Amino acid sequence: MAGAGRPRLVIVGAGFGGLWAARALRNEDLDVLVVDRENYHTFLPLLYQVAAAELGPTEIAYPVRSVFRGVENVDFRMAAVLDVDFDRKILTTPVEEIPYDYLILSLGSTSHFFGIEGAEEHAFPLRTMREAMPLRHHILSRFETAVQEQDEDERRRLLTFVVVGGGPTGVEYTGALAELVHGPLRQDFPRLSGDEPRIVLLEATDRLLPELPEKLGRYAGSRLERRGAEVETGAAVSSVGPDAVRLEDGRRIPTDTVVWTAGVWGAPEAGRWGLPLVRGGRVRVRESLQVPSRDEVFVVGDLAYVEDDEGSPVPQVAPAAIQEAEHAAEGVLRLMAGEKPEAFHFRDPGMLAVIGRSAGVARLRGLVFTGFVAWFLWLVVHIWKLIGFRNRILVLINWAWNYSSYERAVRLILPSGPTGERERTVRGEESEHPGDVPAGERSV
Amino acid sequence: MAGAGRPRLVIVGAGFGGLWAARALRNEDLDVLVVDRENYHTFLPLLYQVAAAELGPTEIAYPVRSVFRGVENVDFRMAAVLDVDFDRKILTTPVEEIPYDYLILSLGSTSHFFGIEGAEEHAFPLRTMREAMPLRHHILSRFETAVQEQDEDERRRLLTFVVVGGGPTGVEYTGALAELVHGPLRQDFPRLSGDEPRIVLLEATDRLLPELPEKLGRYAGSRLERRGAEVETGAAVSSVGPDAVRLEDGRRIPTDTVVWTAGVWGAPEAGRWGLPLVRGGRVRVRESLQVPSRDEVFVVGDLAYVEDDEGSPVPQVAPAAIQEAEHAAEGVLRLMAGEKPEAFHFRDPGMLAVIGRSAGVARLRGLVFTGFVAWFLWLVVHIWKLIGFRNRILVLINWAWNYSSYERAVRLILPSGPTGERERTVRGEESEHPGDVPAGERSV
Numbered sequence: 001m002a003g004a005g006r007p008r009l010v011i012v013g014a015g016f017g018g019l020w021a022a023r024a025l026r027n028e029d030l031d032v033l034v035v036d037r038e039n040y041h042t043f044l045p046l047l048y049q050v051a052a053a054e055l056g057p058t059e060i061a062y063p064v065r066s067v068f069r070g071v072e073n074v075d076f077r078m079a080a081v082l083d084v085d086f087d088r089k090i091l092t093t094p095v096e097e098i099p100y101d102y103l104i105l106s107l108g109s110t111s112h113f114f115g116i117e118g119a120e121e122h123a124f125p126l127r128t129m130r131e132a133m134p135l136r137h138h139i140l141s142r143f144e145t146a147v148q149e150q151d152e153d154e155r156r157r158l159l160t161f162v163v164v165g166g167g168p169t170g171v172e173y174t175g176a177l178a179e180l181v182h183g184p185l186r187q188d189f190p191r192l193s194g195d196e197p198r199i200v201l202l203e204a205t206d207r208l209l210p211e212l213p214e215k216l217g218r219y220a221g222s223r224l225e226r227r228g229a230e231v232e233t234g235a236a237v238s239s240v241g242p243d244a245v246r247l248e249d250g251r252r253i254p255t256d257t258v259v260w261t262a263g264v265w266g267a268p269e270a271g272r273w274g275l276p277l278v279r280g281g282r283v284r285v286r287e288s289l290q291v292p293s294r295d296e297v298f299v300v301g302d303l304a305y306v307e308d309d310e311g312s313p314v315p316q317v318a319p320a321a322i323q324e325a326e327h328a329a330e331g332v333l334r335l336m337a338g339e340k341p342e343a344f345h346f347r348d349p350g351m352l353a354v355i356g357r358s359a360g361v362a363r364l365r366g367l368v369f370t371g372f373v374a375w376f377l378w379l380v381v382h383i384w385k386l387i388g389f390r391n392r393i394l395v396l397i398n399w400a401w402n403y404s405s406y407e408r409a410v411r412l413i414l415p416s417g418p419t420g421e422r423e424r425t426v427r428g429e430e431s432e433h434p435g436d437v438p439a440g441e442r443s444v
Numbered sequence: 445m446a447g448a449g450r451p452r453l454v455i456v457g458a459g460f461g462g463l464w465a466a467r468a469l470r471n472e473d474l475d476v477l478v479v480d481r482e483n484y485h486t487f488l489p490l491l492y493q494v495a496a497a498e499l500g501p502t503e504i505a506y507p508v509r510s511v512f513r514g515v516e517n518v519d520f521r522m523a524a525v526l527d528v529d530f531d532r533k534i535l536t537t538p539v540e541e542i543p544y545d546y547l548i549l550s551l552g553s554t555s556h557f558f559g560i561e562g563a564e565e566h567a568f569p570l571r572t573m574r575e576a577m578p579l580r581h582h583i584l585s586r587f588e589t590a591v592q593e594q595d596e597d598e599r600r601r602l603l604t605f606v607v608v609g610g611g612p613t614g615v616e617y618t619g620a621l622a623e624l625v626h627g628p629l630r631q632d633f634p635r636l637s638g639d640e641p642r643i644v645l646l647e648a649t650d651r652l653l654p655e656l657p658e659k660l661g662r663y664a665g666s667r668l669e670r671r672g673a674e675v676e677t678g679a680a681v682s683s684v685g686p687d688a689v690r691l692e693d694g695r696r697i698p699t700d701t702v703v704w705t706a707g708v709w710g711a712p713e714a715g716r717w718g719l720p721l722v723r724g725g726r727v728r729v730r731e732s733l734q735v736p737s738r739d740e741v742f743v744v745g746d747l748a749y750v751e752d753d754e755g756s757p758v759p760q761v762a763p764a765a766i767q768e769a770e771h772a773a774e775g776v777l778r779l780m781a782g783e784k785p786e787a788f789h790f791r792d793p794g795m796l797a798v799i800g801r802s803a804g805v806a807r808l809r810g811l812v813f814t815g816f817v818a819w820f821l822w823l824v825v826h827i828w829k830l831i832g833f834r835n836r837i838l839v840l841i842n843w844a845w846n847y848s849s850y851e852r853a854v855r856l857i858l859p860s861g862p863t864g865e866r867e868r869t870v871r872g873e874e875s876e877h878p879g880d881v882p883a884g885e886r887s888v
Contacts, residue, residue: 039588058500065632075635078588095592144483144522148539188509191519 006031006073009332010091010100012081014041014064016321017106017301024329026071030336033098035091037080039063042129045318048169051132051259052176053140061129084273086294102296102332106325107270109281109302109316112263117239119164123260126169135259139177142256143189146196157254159197162245164237165262166203167211168353171220173259174201175356178227199229200253202245204236204262209361211315212351212368216361219370223355237262264316266303278305287343289328298331300324308346319349352378450475450517453776454535454544456525458485458508460765461550461745468773470515474780477542479535481524483507486573489762492613495576495703496620497584505573528717530738546740546776550769551714553725553746553760556707561683563608567704570613579703583621586700587633590640601698603641606689608681609706610647611655612797615664617703618645619800622671643673644697646689648680648706653805655759656795656812660805663814667799681706708760710747722749731787733772742775744768752790763793796822 007030011018014036022032043060050057068074079093084103091098111125124135139161146158161181163174181197201208201224208217208231221231236248244254266281275291278284282305283291289304291297301321306314314320323346331341350364352374360374369377451474455462458480466476487504494501512518523537528547535542555569568579583605590602605625607618625641645652645668652661652675665675680692688698710725719735722728726749727735733748735741745765750758758764767790775785794808796818804818813821 039584056500056502063632069631077592078585079592093592095589096594140483141522145539148521148523148537150540187513188507 007101007336008033008099009102009104010035010098011104011106012036012091013106013108013301014038014076015044015106015108015301016318017108017325018104019064019067020322020325021104021106021300021329022068022074024326025332026068026074028073028333030073030102030332032074033077033100034064034068034074035077035079035081035093035098036064037078038129039065039076039078040129041067044127047129047132048126048173048176050129051126051135052173052180053136054176054180057129057133081269086273086297089296100296102298102335104298104300104325104328104332105270105275105283105303106299106301106321107267107303109264109266110268111260112265112281113260114263116237118242119237119240119258119260122240122242123164123258125260126173139180139257140185143185143192147189147191153254155192156196156198157243158256159192160253160255161197161199161257161259162253162255163199163201163259163261164245165260166201166205166208166217166231166233167261168209168351170201170203170259170261171208171224171353171355173261174199174224174229174231175227175354175359178224178229179356182228200255201229201231202235202237202247203231203233206233208233209353212353212361212363216363216368216370220353220355220361223359227356264302266305270299270303275299280305288331288341289324289344290331290341295335298328300328306344306346308348314346317351320346323347352381354378451545451780452477452543453546453548454479454542455548455550456480456535457550457552457745458482458520459488459550459552459745460762461552461769462548463508463511464766464769465548465550465744465773466512466518468770469776470512470518472517472777474517474546474776476518477521477544478508478512478518479521479523479525479537479542480508481522482573483509483520483522484573485511488571491573491576492570492617492620494573495570495579496617496624497580498620498624501573501577525713530717530741533740544740546742546779548742548744548769548772548776549714549719549727549747550743550745550765551711551747553708553710554712555704556709556725557704558707560681562686563681563684563702563704566684566686567608567702569704570617583624583701584629587629587636591633591635597698599636600640600642601687602700603636604697604699605641605643605701605703606697606699607643607645607703607705608689609704610645610649610652610661610675610677611705612653612795614645614647614703614705615652615668615797615799617705618643618668618673618675619671619798619803622668622673623800626672644699645673645675646679646681646691647675647677650677652677653797656797656805656807660807660812660814664797664799664805667803671800708746710749714743714747719743724749732775732785733768733788734775734785739779742772744772750788750790752792758790761795764790767791796825798822 009025009030009032011021011032011034014034018034019041022034025032040061040063046055046060049055050060064076068076079095081091081093083092089100091100111127113119124138125131126135142158146155149155149158161177163170178199181199207214208220224231237245238248239246240258243256244252245258246252264280266277266283270283271277271281275283283299283303284305285291285299289298289300289306291299301324302316304324308314324344327344334341350362352360352362354360354375358372358375360378362369362374362377364377453469453474453476455465455476455478458478462478463485466478469476484505484507490499490504493499494504508520512520523539525535525537527536533544535544555571557563568582569575570579586602590599593599593602605621607614622643625643651658652664668675681689682692683690684702687700688696689702690696708724710721710727714727715721715725719727727743727747729735729743729748729750733742733744733750735743745768746760748768752758768788771788778785794806796804796806798804798819802816802819804822806813806818806821808821
């Protein structure tokens with residue numbers, strides 16, 4: 001397996017962090033083994049489009065083995081990592097023990113529900129492919145069920161879609177959902193009068209997109225309203241039930257669909273393996289991204305807590321994961337050379353969010369953009385990233401085609417959608433995926 | 445719902461039969477309601493390519509509502525039909541009762557296991573989208589598991605794929621699987637030495653493709669062998685177990701993957717609803733495709749038993765379903781006009797099967813073709829059919845792209861694939877789908 005004498009780096013997680021670390025070390029003089037519970041990398045900034053039936057899963061997910069095909073020193077294992085013995089330097093999977101000389105943990109993050117009653121049970125998270133597909137099927141099924149429903153109140157409830165969280169994911173998903181519901185679905189269901197479907201975006205604080213200048217949050221809100229969504233700021237959720245969501249001000253919104261984009265928490269494995277956690281379930285690492293007491297172990301991406309030069313936490317976005325991954329890869333090479341890894345410095349590339357087709361908001365190098373310019377920037381940035389690996393151009397053309405043709409052949413209800421019964425769509429497995437690295441739903 | 449005074453035709457099943465019947469009646473003076481358990485039509489002749497990770501589900505499935513968008517007199521319900529009261533002329537779904545004036549049943553067929561021990565439990569059928577996707581994920585997962593397996597015998601077992609049934613589906617799937625396994629997967633898994641994966645096609649009779657001239661069966665067999673598959677005729681299966689398949693001659697082939705393409709049976713609802721069945725679980729209909737005692741009820745497609753002018757059973761293929769559907773639609777119009785439906789006459793369009801890329805066999809108007817010519821005919825025929833409905837050209841380009849680029853981004857293991865555990869991939873729901881009309885895996 002490992003070449004005789006060559007050190008072995010194991011990377012856990014094939015998200016942005018894991019993949020870019022492996023990429024930075026291709027053809028170097030060490031064996032790299034990437035381990036992920038899934039066999040694919042997910043381009044998470046576009047996940048919300050899968051959940052809104054705009055893109056198919058194959059457009060934003062790539063088999064890890066394809067990415068590294070022909071790269072001699074990078075190998076892959078599809079396996080869940082159950083445990084890490086940091087003293088013996090061994091990972092345990094259900095099938096085997098994997099020894100390492102160096103370790104990069106890029107396990108990402110999961111949804112966080114702030115202990116709100118019923119949220120984990122009844123809301124749909126939107127952080128992994130396994131979550132995006134059931135959500136999409138659930139939404140399409142609500143329409144198929146509503147068209148058979150005689151009771152008007154129940155029909156309205158079925159056609160009310162609530163998105164919780166006014167950050168980039170919530171804003172982007174609300175925009176895409178509004179386009180789906182008021183566009184193709186209105187055409188597909190002429191019997192459902194046009195004003196029945198409701199899309200409600202709930203944000204607990206007083207503004208959307210708190211990471212961006214206030215002006216951009218206001219712009220996003222007004223664009224969403226023009227696209228037929230209701231935007232409520234200062235609307236804190238108190239509980240989520242099977243048939244409604246309740247707000248702290250006492251209001252109750254009857255709905256079958258609550259999409260949860262409000263909270264992020266570091267992958268729970270980190271705590272179980274005894275790594276030191278700080279707020280948000282993230283691992284406190286040294287400036288070099290090494291964990292405090294283990295020189296050979298690095299943490300990158302959403303799971304790592306590290307501060308920028310102003311002392312603010314580095315955001316949990318794809319560009320940060322990529323920068324950290326490349327830095328950790330460099331750190332491994334330094335250790336191999338008997339040197340000391342250097343401190344990581346985050347270069348903030350700005351932030352982008354789109355609000356449906358041809359509108360967006362952006363902050364880039366101190367400048368802010370809105371409308372078509374921001375949307376076009378978003379497109380350029382994502383196209384650039386999508387072609388970061390070879391063959392991505394194929395995927396890109398496919399993507400551009402699907403996106404621009406607006407055909408939404410992806411409106412299939414597959415493969416676990418309800419039939420005539422009013423069961424709830426089966427959810428994806430609860431994620432403890434080492435590979436789900438939902439970094440960067442939004443930024444450049 | 446139904447226009448005042450206009451008669452209502454209900455069509456159960458959105459396969460080839462159901463869809464073409466509705467299509468033949470668009471803009472006629474009646475209300476047409478298509479009912480299917482799924483919200484999409486599946487282009488079943490290409491289903492095996494989905495199961496071989498050559499195409500994604502969206503390339504061969506289309507939402508029914510999209511097909512009939514803008515057609516004023518055709519509506520759709522996504523629902524399972526639980527029962528039919530032929531006296532009161534009412535269908536029951538889990539949500540509502542649907543009255544009809546005319547009824548076309550196009551419920552298709554399911555797999556038949558001939559009572560072979562363990563087959564239904566352990567073999568993978570390949571007749572619906574819900575079956576194709578888990579099969580694909582299962583096959584890809586075998587490779588991911590094998591690469592972690594130290595025991596050589598177990599690794600060989602994981603990498604042995606057995607296809608039962610030498611008809612068109614079995615031949616086409618074996619060819620596609622051989623290309624997947626000996627092509628992209630060999631590149632993706634360089635550690636699995638090239639000669640380990642085995643693909644075995646078992647046919648109980650002494651020849652492949654019994655529906656076609658013997659020469660074509662021999663040609664298909666030799667092409668499959670050249671592509672790296674083992675072809676065994678006269679090999680009858682006696683039992684299927686969780687870890688092996690047994691043959692009647694006593695041999696045992698250790699395998700984790702048995703694909704069942706050997707038998708077809710009419711949709712079981714027909715018997716439950718009291719319709720008269722003949723062999724193969726098909727409904728005996730009059731020459732006009734009406735059921736014996738109900739003038740207003742037609743049966744079309746795989747579920748209908750009808751004979752051609754020579755007295756042979758009309759084959760259970762897409763072209764037959766389409767011809768019958770159009771004939772039944774005409775029959776409904778005649779009944780509406782107070783006339784008597786005419787007898788159905790099947791026009792045999794020939795038969796095609798492909799063996800991987802750029803090879804095939806064909807019988808057309810008394811002529812037989814093999815090799816590239818047959819493959820090209822197959823391509824032309826399917827392209828022609830794919831653009832039968834509007835917008836299909838978009839899908840076609842996408843399809844041609846994926847097919848020719850050979851990229852197989854569809855090699856994702858989604859969404860219920862195993863992780864590191866050696867669980868068996870979760871199967872699709874057992875099909876009693878009114879809409880699964882697996883007519884015509886093959887023919888023109």
